[in-house]
Amino acid sequence: MDKIITILLVASALLTIYLSYFDSTKVFVG
Structure with a gap:
């Protein structure tokens, strides 16, 4: 259970x- x-x-x-x-890449590009 712990592994899950x-x-x-x-x-x-x-x-x-x-x-x-x-998101950071999209903001950087756009």
Whole structure:
């Protein structure tokens, strides 16, 4: 159960970093 929670936390963290990077890139380009 802990492993599933850890995977979810890591996935959400990576998703947040990816979205923030995409937004910053879009703002930088546009």
